[in-house]
Amino acid sequence: MNATNQIIKVGIADLKIANAPDSLRTTGLGSCVGVVVYDLSIKLAGMAHVMLPDSTMSRNGELNEMKFADTAIDLLIKQLLDKGARRYALKSKIAGGAQMFTFSTSSDMMRVGNRNVEAVTERLKHHRVSITAQDVGGNNGRTIEFFPESGILKIRTVNMGESEI
Amino acid sequence: MSFIEKLSTYQLDTLKEIGNIGAGNAATALSKLLNRKIDMQTPAVRIASFDETMELVGGAEKVIVSVFLRIEGEAPGSMFYLFSPEQAEQFVHHITGNDEFSFANPPYPDMGLSILHEIGNILSGSYLTALSDFTKINMQPSVPSLSMDMAGAIISEGLMELSRESDHAIIIDTMIQEPESDKEDIEGHFFLLPDPESFERIFKALGVNDQ
Numbered sequence: 001m002n003a004t005n006q007i008i009k010v011g012i013a014d015l016k017i018a019n020a021p022d023s024l025r026t027t028g029l030g031s032c033v034g035v036v037v038y039d040l041s042i043k044l045a046g047m048a049h050v051m052l053p054d055s056t057m058s059r060n061g062e063l064n065e066m067k068f069a070d071t072a073i074d075l076l077i078k079q080l081l082d083k084g085a086r087r088y089a090l091k092s093k094i095a096g097g098a099q100m101f102t103f104s105t106s107s108d109m110m111r112v113g114n115r116n117v118e119a120v121t122e123r124l125k126h127h128r129v130s131i132t133a134q135d136v137g138g139n140n141g142r143t144i145e146f147f148p149e150s151g152i153l154k155i156r157t158v159n160m161g162e163s164e165i
Numbered sequence: 166m167s168f169i170e171k172l173s174t175y176q177l178d179t180l181k182e183i184g185n186i187g188a189g190n191a192a193t194a195l196s197k198l199l200n201r202k203i204d205m206q207t208p209a210v211r212i213a214s215f216d217e218t219m220e221l222v223g224g225a226e227k228v229i230v231s232v233f234l235r236i237e238g239e240a241p242g243s244m245f246y247l248f249s250p251e252q253a254e255q256f257v258h259h260i261t262g263n264d265e266f267s268f269a270n271p272p273y274p275d276m277g278l279s280i281l282h283e284i285g286n287i288l289s290g291s292y293l294t295a296l297s298d299f300t301k302i303n304m305q306p307s308v309p310s311l312s313m314d315m316a317g318a319i320i321s322e323g324l325m326e327l328s329r330e331s332d333h334a335i336i337i338d339t340m341i342q343e344p345e346s347d348k349e350d351i352e353g354h355f356f357l358l359p360d361p362e363s364f365e366r367i368f369k370a371l372g373v374n375d376q
Contacts, residue, residue: 027226030314051215
């Protein structure tokens with residue numbers, strides 16, 4: 001690591017692409033899912049911070065493609081391919097999809113974490129991108145940082161410590 | 166965001182008044198509970214992107230304590246009472262008279278969590294009762310749920326429903342605090358986030374729906 005490495009911040013319902021030695025970081029994932037797709041051979045990676053499982057849930061004419069699992073992953077893969085990634089070399093890591101609060105009401109929105117993970121997994125499978133590692137579910141928030149150089153995803157939590165996958 | 170641009174000054178004032186009435190009642194409840202004077206700041210109606218919403222409480226990674234509930238009924242929405250872990254300790258110390266409770270590291274003491282849950286219950290209940298009386302809108306709050314974690318992870322839960330429609334949240338933000346700040350200051354934020362369809366119902370109920 002040297003001082004010139006940039007940490008590229010990915011916001012909520014946002015998506016960014018980075019080359020080594022830069023890294024990609026998104027903070028405070030709850031039921032949202034952080035999706036990383038990368039081509040290790042050219043040290044290129046993209047990260048999306050997905051909020052909702054399915055773009056058909058949108059009630060707005062102007063769709064923010066980066067907000068939904070299906071459209072965000074399509075966009076992520078397209079941008080990586082445009083930047084020279086090779087489709088067969090793409091792999092992914094995912095984290096998030098927690099259930100932060102337990103409610104007695106069975107509102108669908110309260111189980112959105114699980115549904116986000118399912119939708120992300122499904123969409124990656126649709127693109128034939130394998131998930132090499134994941135840290136999903138539970139009831140804790142996560143901050144994640146991905147290093148395109150090594151393919152390592154660092155995960156930080158408040159109550160469960162730090163890990164690397 | 167077209168809906169927000171259409172809000173009149175009068176309607177924005179109405180939303181502030183909702184914060185006033187709700188948080189005013191909650192401040193009174195907290196004051197009685199702790200036997201201390203609690204003031205309320207003028208409510209702010211904030212229109213914020215999701216990332217900006219997290220910045221209001223110190224950033225997505227900041228650890229906060231939150232009591233969260235969903236409001237069902239005619240005007241659905243989400244409500245948070247947010248405060249710092251240090252504040253949480255003070256609440257518990259004050260109520261139990263025992264200074265040994267700590268929320269610095271997990272596992273957190275059950276008794277402490279239970280007290281915080283109850284405080285959250287009382288305050289959010291006071292807020293919503295006042296709001297419901299004022300608007301005559303039937304509101305059915307869920308049982309409040311307590312969490313201590315990253316602000317981003319917590320607050321995004323309250324953005325889910327409105328995120329189907331928008332990339333911005335309208336937040337009625339009211340801070341309650343002890344006058345004459347010192348280290349032992351009691352300070353917390355109420356966030357009321359009505360779902361998009363609720364605004365029209367609130368305005369209609371209060372007779373300010375004319376654009």
